[in-house]
Amino acid sequence: MIFCKTVKTRNFTLKTTFFELEEYLLTIEICDEVGTWRAMLFNTIADFIEKIGTNFTIISYNSAEHLLFDVETERNFDLVFMNVDDDFSNIRNLRENGYFGKTVITAKTNEYAVDGYDSDVNGYILKPYSKDKIEKLLNRVTQDENDDYYIIHSNRRFIRVAFEDVM
Secondary structure (H helix, E strand, O other): OEEEEEEEEOOEEEEEEEEEHHHOOEEEEEEOOOHHHHHHHHHHHHHHHHHHOOOEEEEEEOOHHHHHHHHHOOOOOOEEEEEOOOOOHHHHHHHHOOOOOEEEEEEOOOOOHHHHHHOOOOEEEEOOOOHHHHHHHHHHHOHHHHOOEEEEEEOOEEEEEEHHHOO
């Protein structure tokens, strides 16, 4: 079964992703308005995930509103990298719209660090990015992603349930 997701706005395609359910293990979302930051983060994450041998999908957003739309339509993510340079409310909006998964803040300053940890984020990465810091953070937040689990299709979304959670 192949899945495709495309979001179009103002006559241009923001993103298209294809993946086969049998190969799907980890979905990572990157949200940053600046393309160079998105690309740098995308490449570093892709290189790291390939090294650990996990199949993955990375979806890149240039607007928080499109990421929030996917959250509202019950798209299932494992990890979100969210830029908060201009506005921390996007992290709050993720939580208010039902996403309580792993979240990493990216920012130019540490201005939102306390707010981030109050919102239960899993990491905070300052720009310019350091490949070593990103890999260290990914090691920590993906540590349990390689555990055995079931993938359950329910109500137009896919849910991962660890074997150990099944009674």
